[in-house]
């Protein structure tokens with residue numbers, strides 16, 4: 001069952017402070033006609049370079065921002081038609097775990113107050129009940145009751161991230177959106193948090209939207225992965241197969257840019273795919289594929305026709321002209 005689904009979701013931020021430019025009133029889509037869903041119990045990974053629109057898409061899905069266009073469905077029902085109360089209740093069922101733990105906490109609040117904060121917005125519960133829920137949440141993330149009275153500055157990075165997750169759990173969500181949950185953690189702590197998330201998924205039947213740069217975490221942890229480039233989803237496939245079976249040249253370039261231990265093997269020193277990002281549709285330059293100016297396998301058609309996100313193999317969609325024949329069962333693929 002589809003827990004949450006977007007259809008043609010678009011977010012356009014108006015440009016500001018560009019009075020002298022001919023494109024002063026032009027708008028650039030941060031999220032551009034995205035149709036994506038998360039199944040109940042699924043972990044969906046979302047990857048892509050910085051600025052590709054991942055966080056914006058997450059905020060739209062959670063209703064923290066309003067879409068410019070498109071529809072959002074929760075369990076198949078169109079949320080755009082819902083009233084305030086119903087929306088508020090549903091929002092409690094979908095929670096965000098933010099990337100930067102320390103700065104997202106009020107330094108004057110104790111862990112108990114931080115974790116219990118979301119409860120204040122939902123219904124009237126007694127202080128006793130509230131404390132019970134908070135302690136239960138802390139226990140679920142491996143922090144005992146002793147942590148309840150501590151302040152953020154007394155905690156390590158890994159403990160703060162656990163507090164962050166505990167806070168997201170108090171409303172008993174069905175979906176947790178983790179926006180780069182590892183960005184401030186070292187390798188060992190990443191493993192620990194990943195293991196914790198896996199355990200919570202098993203115990204609570206959670207679904208995850210998991211935004212990350214860590215492609216090895218994607219292959220281990222995600223049932224499915226969606227690759228985002230310049231506001232659009234360009235590929236979706238099972239997470240475990242991302243390294244071997246990716247079709248889209250952009251996903252391939254992300255894999256090639258993964259930093260490796262030996263610097264001589266590193267293809268891109270910056271950890272980004274080589275080449276300059278192409279200009280956006282809002283700039284009236286590109287009619288074809290967004291990635292064509294950086295793509296090592298671009299063909300003339302790529303500059304003129306936008307490729308649609310299509311099923312190329314079972315459980316595998318890609319938006320790329322290179323694979324037009326694949327869907328028809330002709331296996332002669334260019335090697336890219």
Ligand SMILES: Nc1ncnc2c1ncn2[C@@H]1O[C@H](COP(=O)(O)OP(=O)(O)O)[C@@H](O)[C@H]1O
Nearest residue numbers: 013014030048049050051052053054055056057
């Ligand atoms: N509140 C905002 N106002 C204007 N532009 C924004 C805002 N939030 C994001 N953007 C722009 O939208 C694009 C996507 O950003 P974001 O969703 O943060 O990408 P990611 O999370 O993949 O790094 C970027 O070009 C960014 O500058």
Ligand SMILES: [Mg+2]
Nearest residue numbers: 054055056179
């Ligand atoms: Mg982001």
